[in-house]
Amino acid sequence: MTMFKTISLKNMVVAGITAFLLLAVVPARADDVAVKIGNFTFGPQDLKVKAGTTVTWTNEDDIPHTVVSANNFRSRPLDSEDKFSFTFTTPGTYKYFCSLHPHMTGTIVVEAATGSTAPPP
Amino acid sequence: MTDRDDGLNRRKVLECMTWAGTGVLWTVAGGVPTSLGIIDEAVAAKQKGFTFLQISDSHMGFDKPANPNAKGTLEEAIGRVKALPERPSFMIHTGDISHLSKPSEFDDAERIISQARLDVHYVPGEHDLLDEEQGKLYRERYGRGSKGAGWYSFDADGVHFIGLVNVVDLKAGGLGNLGNEQLEWLEDDVKGRSASQPIVVFAHIPLWTVYPQWGWGTEDSARALGYLKKFGSVTVLNGHIHQVMQKVEGNVTFHTARSTAFPQPAPGAAPSPGPMKVPDDKLRTMLGIASVTFKQNEQRLAIVDTPLQG
Numbered sequence: 504m505t506m507f508k509t510i511s512l513k514n515m516v517v518a519g520i521t522a523f524l525l526l527a528v529v530p531a532r533a534d535d536v537a538v539k540i541g542n543f544t545f546g547p548q549d550l551k552v553k554a555g556t557t558v559t560w561t562n563e564d565d566i567p568h569t570v571v572s573a574n575n576f577r578s579r580p581l582d583s584e585d586k587f588s589f590t591f592t593t594p595g596t597y598k599y600f601c602s603l604h605p606h607m608t609g610t611i612v613v614e615a616a617t618g619s620t621a622p623p624p
Numbered sequence: 625m626t627d628r629d630d631g632l633n634r635r636k637v638l639e640c641m642t643w644a645g646t647g648v649l650w651t652v653a654g655g656v657p658t659s660l661g662i663i664d665e666a667v668a669a670k671q672k673g674f675t676f677l678q679i680s681d682s683h684m685g686f687d688k689p690a691n692p693n694a695k696g697t698l699e700e701a702i703g704r705v706k707a708l709p710e711r712p713s714f715m716i717h718t719g720d721i722s723h724l725s726k727p728s729e730f731d732d733a734e735r736i737i738s739q740a741r742l743d744v745h746y747v748p749g750e751h752d753l754l755d756e757e758q759g760k761l762y763r764e765r766y767g768r769g770s771k772g773a774g775w776y777s778f779d780a781d782g783v784h785f786i787g788l789v790n791v792v793d794l795k796a797g798g799l800g801n802l803g804n805e806q807l808e809w810l811e812d813d814v815k816g817r818s819a820s821q822p823i824v825v826f827a828h829i830p831l832w833t834v835y836p837q838w839g840w841g842t843e844d845s846a847r848a849l850g851y852l853k854k855f856g857s858v859t860v861l862n863g864h865i866h867q868v869m870q871k872v873e874g875n876v877t878f879h880t881a882r883s884t885a886f887p888q889p890a891p892g893a894a895p896s897p898g899p900m901k902v903p904d905d906k907l908r909t910m911l912g913i914a915s916v917t918f919k920q921n922e923q924r925l926a927i928v929d930t931p932l933q934g
Contacts, residue, residue: 542896542898543838543896543897543898544896564896564898565688565689565690565898565899566898566899567723567724567751573796580724580725580754582724583688598796599796600796600797603750603754603794604750605794605795605796605797605798605799605839606797606798606799606836606837606838606839608797
């Protein structure tokens with residue numbers, strides 16, 4: 504019995520560490536999503552991320568652009584090499600565009616952080 | 625400095641009086657000015673018509689490889705204006721005065737453009753409305769006497785000029801946008817006018833669909849042009865695309881001017897409409913100004929595009 508207890512306690516500690524590591528690693532990877540603005544396009548144009556992910560747009564054009572999603576987020580004008588980041592906490596579909604060059608559009612689909620098969624609300 | 629209120633009208637009246645003093649007597653019949661009596665040297669000058677200039681897309685603050693010295697090329701353009709043998713009546717600027725709407729950029733534009741010593745009538749480009757309050761700086765500097773986001777009209781030498789703003793409240797996936805409020809104003813502005821009065825419309829983004837894939841057109845321009853259908857002579861002057869293009873559709877002549885800052889590619893000729901880097905010795909052949917002359921009794925205005933070089 505004491506043996507079991509010890510093992511289970513050990514297992515719990517291991518599980519706890521594993522869980523901690525997973526929590527630490529998964530969001531860290533998700534944090535690092537980049538969208539490139541180049542040649543008057545967002546690349547990738549359509550992106551799927553987990554809730555909690557931070558997306559960073561970088562303007563690689565010689566012309567300023569913006570990243571605007573009505574009622575959700577709005578960047579300042581991004582000059583060349585300027586960046587804009589937004590953390591998506593709520594699942595859903597986020598359509599965005601450049602308010603200076605409105606033919607430039609993109610979409611971010613944010614899925615729930617747990618249960619990857621769960622459909623976005 | 626803009627001067628589109630009574631000051632301009634008074635000045636224009638004074639200018640016409642000066643003309644009368646040198647021997648030209650003006651009458652306005654059906655909205656088209658016609659000279660009745662002509663004496664001495666005024667003959668040559670007036671037969672050439674009434675001339676104004678268009679400059680566009682100065683992009684003060686732009687310093688990328690396509691032209692690291694946009695200030696210098698604007699200075700050259702204004703130098704050309706100063707050197708004209710016939711002094712134009714005024715200038716219009718079809719937007720993108722600045723690159724990032726910074727006060728220092730507007731200051732540079734003002735300092736250089738004012739050297740032409742001409743009244744300048746501005747409309748904003750999308751680059752002029754990038755401040756926190758989306759155009760407050762522009763309207764403070766250039767918007768006096770204008771409505772809404774900065775639209776207005778005025779008369780000069782019998783021609784009705786209409787400055788429109790099509791760079792505000794753009795919709796995702798769409799083109800340039802005039803909006804309902806401005807269109808209603810336009811309808812009202814031209815309602816009582818004689819169909820024979822020449823109309824000049826100027827706005828930043830082309831009011832005809834040049835290339836929708838690059839956003840080169842205006843969503844609701846058809847409604848605007850509908851209000852102008854009855855007029856025998858309509859000239860539409862735009863900027864934005866940094867190259868000369870012209871199209872004639874019935875009574876309407878569409879024209880875009882060169883930038884003074886950097887060229888952009890022909891529609892579809894490059895992956896994107898971004899600034900086009902050309903060899904240094906070619907740059908000045910692709911930048912420039914436009915001169916527009918209204919000749920009496922001619923329906924179309926004569927537009928001459930002059931590059932800075934070549």
